[in-house]
Amino acid sequence: MNHHLFDTAPDFNQPIAVLKHCHDRIRKQLETLQKLLGHLPVHGADSDARKAAQAVQKYFNHAAALHHEDEEENLMPMLQATARDADAVQLEQIIPGILADHQQMEREWQQLNTQLEQIAQGHSAELDSAAVQRFIDRYTSHMAVEETNIAPMAKRLFSHEQMEQLGSAMQARRGIKPSLPQSQVPEQHQVPVSNTVANGVVLADIRLDYGRASLTEDDVLADPIAQFGKWFEEAMHAKVNEPNAMSLATVDTEGRPSSRIVLIKQYDQRGFTWYTNYDSQKGQQLRATPHAALLFFWSELERQVRIEGTVTKTSREESDKYFYSRPVKSQIGAIASKQSEPIANRAQMEANYDAVAEASGDQPVRPEHWGGYRLDPVRIEFWQGRRSRFHDRIVYCKQADGSWTRERLQP
Ligand SMILES: Cc1cc2nc3c(=O)[nH]c(=O)nc-3n(C[C@H](O)[C@H](O)[C@H](O)COP(=O)(O)O)c2cc1C
Numbered sequence: 001m002n003h004h005l006f007d008t009a010p011d012f013n014q015p016i017a018v019l020k021h022c023h024d025r026i027r028k029q030l031e032t033l034q035k036l037l038g039h040l041p042v043h044g045a046d047s048d049a050r051k052a053a054q055a056v057q058k059y060f061n062h063a064a065a066l067h068h069e070d071e072e073e074n075l076m077p078m079l080q081a082t083a084r085d086a087d088a089v090q091l092e093q094i095i096p097g098i099l100a101d102h103q104q105m106e107r108e109w110q111q112l113n114t115q116l117e118q119i120a121q122g123h124s125a126e127l128d129s130a131a132v133q134r135f136i137d138r139y140t141s142h143m144a145v146e147e148t149n150i151a152p153m154a155k156r157l158f159s160h161e162q163m164e165q166l167g168s169a170m171q172a173r174r175g176i177k178p179s180l181p182q183s184q185v186p187e188q189h190q191v192p193v194s195n196t197v198a199n200g201v202v203l204a205d206i207r208l209d210y211g212r213a214s215l216t217e218d219d220v221l222a223d224p225i226a227q228f229g230k231w232f233e234e235a236m237h238a239k240v241n242e243p244n245a246m247s248l249a250t251v252d253t254e255g256r257p258s259s260r261i262v263l264i265k266q267y268d269q270r271g272f273t274w275y276t277n278y279d280s281q282k283g284q285q286l287r288a289t290p291h292a293a294l295l296f297f298w299s300e301l302e303r304q305v306r307i308e309g310t311v312t313k314t315s316r317e318e319s320d321k322y323f324y325s326r327p328v329k330s331q332i333g334a335i336a337s338k339q340s341e342p343i344a345n346r347a348q349m350e351a352n353y354d355a356v357a358e359a360s361g362d363q364p365v366r367p368e369h370w371g372g373y374r375l376d377p378v379r380i381e382f383w384q385g386r387r388s389r390f391h392d393r394i395v396y397c398k399q400a401d402g403s404w405t406r407e408r409l410q411p
């Protein structure tokens, strides 16, 4: 039989094992509480009872709170950020119950703590047995849910880096310094820096590891437009949110860039097309410098596509065709908005809209300054996220004869 002389806690580089170890310690405290219930009527608040009460208090007043914080601030947000499909659905079902349990257990603990304090001081031998039983039962079933659902999921989904991240957050919560010798800590890390925190999560700790797919030289099609079409189909199929939204970056006359989202309306061998106001900021920039970069980020597929090239206006016929295919209210909006120009207030905008609607009835006319742009690509890169930031990148470059070369770039 394997006997452990000491209650050895696992190292923080195995954070899930540390959390399980906390559960085992909670179980020990619950056992003590149960025993205390039998002990008090016979022996009163004797020295054993006082020690037991103090031990239980010490654990639930300090360690248990840290344990709940580990779960609420690190483990569960990290799981929510990583889990997909059935795992994500399961988390949605389980997590609200876990959080509600934590609150309820905290309330129940406060009630017991008051009684235990009296016992610890030898002032009373009263312990509400129904309250103790409720507390024990709630903790026991709560830990079982975590151990059967949450812990195995974390072990299955978290990368080595995520485990390290979880472990260090748990260490930091307990004021334990990372094990790296100070001499090896980069200088900029030795000074205390204040973290940006959003919704209780340290921004710098948000780190998704990608691992859904790979992209090899053999996977991609010879023609980058066809390859784009393949990925676009897949983005549609995967129900990516607004797969047609792309960032459009342009530069001013001094080479200073600006970017904004526009919607792609067409892609084919001629290039990638969107519609806008030619007098807008992007319109003015493209007039002076007709080079632009497009970017698609399909987060759900862990993919981005970067496209660079030269921009020209679509033909008037093409712009007409698209303009008149839009809902009439959007046509009116396009006419009424001097895109990118300042205006005093919303009311003035509404008044301008009403005036255009009144003048054009149900047959607005496309203004000359509203139409399409088409980017003729010279460079298209397909990026597939991989584990530990070791991603796949395949880039196509257009040659003078119109053919495309293809090469892999380092991540
Ligand atoms: C999802 C999304 C789609 C958009 N689509 C377009 C579009 O297709 N055309 C457009 O002119 N503006 C679109 N916009 C608004 C632009 O991002 C931007 O605010 C506007 O074109 C003015 O940009 P500019 O001042 O740089 O010219 C969209 C914004 C979002 C968030």
Ligand SMILES: Cc1ncc(COP(=O)(O)O)c(CN)c1O
Pocket (backbone or CB within 6 Å): 263, 275, 276, 326, 330
């Ligand atoms: C100002 C503006 N113009 C054009 C568009 C493209 O939209 P639509 O699909 O109506 O052409 C958008 C989309 N958000 C927009 O915000």
